[in-house]
Amino acid sequence: MRSGFVGIIGRPNVGKSTLINTIVGKKVAITTSKPQTTRNIIQGIYNDEDTQIVFVDTPGIHKPNDKLGQTLNKQAYYSMEDTDILLFLVDANEKLGKGDMFVIDKLKEINKPVILVINKIDKISKEDIFKKIIEYKDLYPFTDIVPLSALKNDNVKELVKTVKKYLPDEFPFYGKDDITNKSLEFTMAEMVREKVMNLTEQEVPHAITCLTSAVEVGKTSYTVYIDIIVDRDSLKKIIIGKNGQMIKEIGIRARKDIEALLGKNVYLELRVKTVKDWRDKDKYLNEYGFNDFME
16 A cells, blocks of 8 residues: 655646645635635545545735735645655646746746656647646656646646656555535535635635535435635625526526535525524534634
8 A cells, every 4th residue: 555645736726726626526626717716735545456646736826915814825835845745736838937937936946856746737738738738847857747638637647647647655645435524514615615606706806705604415316505604795795696597597507516426316495594594603613714714
C-alpha cells in the first residue's frame, strides 16, 4: 500500500476542483466560472487496490485585495506546506502571466516534488501543448509535466500513475470507501451554493453561504433542508426571483446532484435567510468557514 497527500494549487479558475471530481469519480468539490469559488480545504480521496491518494483542493492563489482573498490565500499556502506532493495546475489556453509567476515564486520556498499539470488541452493543438511545456519547463525544476483535460478525462489516469511514483507513506489515512473528508451535509450545501453562483452570475457576490440544517432519512428517499444565508434583504429577492422562479430552478439543479451523491430520491427544501434572522448562526461556523466571509 502506498499513500500520501497531494495539494493542487494554481490561479483561480484553472480547473482544480474539476480535476479532483474527475479523479475521485464523484462530485466532491463545486465548480463555477467565478473566481474564489473554493473556500475550504476539501480533500478528494482516490483508492485502488494498492494505493490511497488524498488530493487536496485549494482556493486559487492570487494577489488579495480584501479579507476574503487574504483568507483564501492562507488556506492555499497551508496546503502547500502540509502536503507531500504538489500539482501546479495551469490553463493551457491562458498566457503565462503575473499570477503564474506569483505561484512559482511561492514554490521556490518549499522542498517537495512539484508536478506541472497543463489542463484544458482539449481546446488547443498538440503543437501548442508542446509550446506550453517549453514555456514552463525552465521556470522551475518540475519533477514531472503532465498535460491533460480534467473535464474530458483525457490523460488523467497518466497523472495518477505519475503521482504514485512519489507517494511517501505505506498506510491508508481513510477507509477504502471514503471519497472526501467533508460530511455529506457539507457537500450537499455546497452543491446548492454552486447553483446559486452559476444561476445568479454577477448579481450575487461571494457574501453567501449554504448550510444543511436537517436531513430526514426515509426508506426510499431523503428529505433535505438547506438554508441559503445572505447578508442583506436585497440578495434574498434576487435568489428567490420573480414568483419564486429562481429558487425553484436552483432547487431542481441541486437536487439532481444530491440524488447522484446519495443514490436515492431526494425532496429538497431551500430557505433563504439573512444573517440577522438565521437562528442557527453558531452551528457550523468552523466547518463552513462562515466567519471568514461575513461579519
